[in-house]
Structure formats: structure tokens, C-alpha cells
Amino acid sequence: MTEPSFHRFAEQFTDIPRSPLATWIYDSDELFERERNEIFGKMWLCIGREDQIPKTGDFYVKDIDVHKASIIVVRDRDGTIKAHHNVCKHRGNKVEWGRSGKCRALTCKFHGWSYKLDGTLADVPDEERFFGFDKGDNGLKRVNVDVWRGFIFVCLAEKPELPLNEFLGEFGQNFADYPFEAYPTCFTYRTEFSCNWKIVTDAFQEAYHVPHVHGKVLTDYHHDPELHLLESVSFDKKHATFAMPSAKEHRATPAEALGLQHSVNIAAAISHVENADENPEQPKMWGFVGNRVFPNFFCDVLDGLYFTHEILPISKNRTWYEHRMYFAAPHSAAAVYGQEISKVMLRDALLEDLSTLEHTQAAMESGVLDRFQLQDEEIVLRDFYKTIGEVTDMDCFNLEHAKDLA
């Protein structure tokens, strides 16, 4: 039997660079401008879930700061999701000022112009005093919007380069039967960081960090020194899927163990998949499968829960971030306890992930390091920068470029 290779992913994916990643990429005005245009201005971006606006007239406002875009996402009368620029066609005032709510019509407070949920202009006070005016030409400007399995995507380009299902590729096909609707209980955390958006994405694309930065919360990785090694990796379009192996057993803390009698949590969800394999009659089981939906969305699915990370640049070194955890509806007051401890432990683990980001940005701006050396298990990260390079036409592995900037 041959020894397993230490470079198994490099051998599998020979076109992904093994050379060090350049660090000017986190502090480059030129690259940021290209990312702004080529990525955030052109690609589909996941901005939430349909169940945030379940009924006709429910809406929320989504800001995409890097394009100074404010978007009203609303449930129309026919049940579909519509997205409009939050800009009144009269003199450009913001139509909806709140973050979310419920409305019968979208009405601008400046001069009272009122739009239907589908964006068509319905009522203009003193309409007859305008000149050669046609209400039909003055609906709210539409934003391209589409929905995949309840996830709402928008695209700021006039015309998306690909329809959403083609953009999502194999990810969309492979995860179409994941039971997202079975986990309607959502907990949402939001914050901003003083760092480049890519440093936030870096935190969620490898498991090399898990035994270390999560040494206190995810203790199973201490007991099994190979548990953090990825089980499989696949790439399609610009997206990536990486699966983590199941723990043979999960050693729960006392308070956690009590919760697990009534609910599920991340560590238990990873470890119980092993047992499920013994019964092929059971429905498809998910261990921990991380999905990078390029450019800025992560959808990590497990058995019994899933969670997402959404990352949006505000400026070169300022980033907006939202984390959502989704659980089943609790069936008893004891299950509410179980869910609470799952949530708190996942939240506290997230705080470990987030601990490094601003330190890294400060270090990059100090110029102490010109490169990051990435190992085989960081393959998804290396693919991310290969992809960023292709999209922006700036090679993220080109160490010499820093000298051009200096």
C-alpha cells in the first residue's frame, strides 16, 4: 500500500498555484477597484432568504456600499420576489428609509410618488402639471433578482453574464436536495471589520485552523489529530465545495450533553454521520460540507442545521459581515434550551474565527510580510485567489507586483 501523499490536492488539481500568495492584494487600490467593477458590479450576490419576507408587501432594504446601492427587496402580490433600486424616479430621494417592514405600496416621502410592489409608478400628486410625462416610463429601476432554493440573489449589472442557475453550476445541482426549509429558526449576527473583505473570506475556506483557533470550543479536533484534514474538495465555475470528515465520537460538555438530548449542534452533527452510514435506508446525510459561493457567500451545511457567512466590502479596508445560523423549529421548551446552547457555542466559536482578521490587516498594511505560504489543505483558498486573479486580470501570486506599487 502506498503512503498517502502530503500533496494529494495539488496532485488532483494541478492548475491551482502552489507558490506563495502575495500580500499586496489586501491593500491594493487598483485590485480593489477591479474587484468592485468586475466582481461586485457584475456577479450574482446572495443577499438573504425568501423567508425573511414571507407575505405580500414584506420588504427589506439591502445596501451594497461598494456601489453605493440601496436595494428594496420585496414580496410582490403574485408571490414572487422583486428588487428595485431604492431611488425615487422623480428627484432621487430614498423611497424606503427603514431596514425592513411591511407596506401596501412604496411611497416616497419627498413629493408623495407612490409605486406598486412590482415597481411600476402608480400615483403622482399633481401629475397633470408635469410636461409630456408618462407614468409607464417611470417605475423604480429594477435590479436583476432570482431565487435558488429560497436564497435571494441580485446582480447589479444591466444584464447578468449568466442566468443564476448557470452561475451556480454544480453547487446548485448538488445541494438542491438539501432540506433548507426544514431549518426555519434563524439567528443573525452582523458587524463590520477594519480589514479587506478577502481576509474575512480567508477565515472560512480551510480547516487547517480548526484544531488551533477553535481549540477551546471544538475539542474533538484535539482528540483526533487528522480530523481537520479535508475529506474531499471539488470546484465548479468559481465555486468550491469542501467536506470535512466525521468525528468518531463527540465528547460533549455537561451542559451541551443535556442540550443534545433535545436538539442538535455542530459537533454532534459532524460526529453522528458516521453512524448513519451503517443504515443505507436513511435519507442522505451531511457531515460538514462547506460551500464557497463565489465571490462572497458561504453556505455550510450539516445534518440538522446549516449556517451562512455573507461578506461585503465597504472600502478597501472596511468590510460588512453577516452570519446566520439556521435550526429546526424547536418542538419543546427543552429543545429551546438545546438550541440556545448550540447557538451560544457556535457564536463563541465564530468569535474565535473573527479574532484574527483585524490583526492580519494591520500586519498587511505594515508591510512586514510580502507573502503567505499556503499548504495543500489550503487548496480552496489558493483556488479563490487563482479565481480572483482571473476575474480581475491581476495575478494574486505575483510577488513582484508589490515593487511596482512601491
Added chain:
Amino acid sequence: MATKALPEGFSQLEEFVADWIFATEGERLAKRISTDYAETKRFYSAAIEAAPQALDLLKERPATGEMPDEEARLSGLMLMLAEIAPAVELFGAPLEAGAHDPRKLEIVHEEAS
């Protein structure tokens, strides 16, 4: 004798009713951070001991929180146990040294729209 605030069988938790029950995650987190750690450990010891019996009772109650006041208080104490358990069981301190400060997170699910 004073009226009991909790169901029969939870007298060891009565002393925590006044200061350890909160409606939201944000308030429970703030309590975890602001409380002297020795006092948190004292609450943990009492709560973890009572928890199996408490959860046996609560598993018969709906998740919506519609239950007699005594049981709702017991549920509130269990949610506080969930908040402080990582502090006692994993960190040995209110928060993990070096981790991101949770007060920087906006808890969006508790905001009214």
C-alpha cells in the same frame, strides 16, 4: 413562608430568580460579561445539577413559552445556563482570552423590524 417562584423541586435555584432571568440573548450575554466569575460558577453549579430534572419538565412544555410563570422562570434560568456554560466549561473566564469581543456583534434576530 414566602411563595415559591419556581416549580416544586427547584428550591436550590430560588436564590437566582431575581438576578439571572432575562428575555434576550443580548441581556444574558451582558450578564455573563458583567458578573464576577466566582458568582457565575456558583450559578453554574446549582443550575447544571438541577438541569436534568428541569429539562424533563420542560420537554413536556411548548417551545412558544406559553406555560405557568413558575415554569417560565425555570426555562429562563436554563437559557442563562446555556449562555454561561461555555464560560465555565471551556474558558474558565467570562469570555475566551483573545477571542473577538461579542459586544461588537449586532444581534439582529432580537431587533424589532
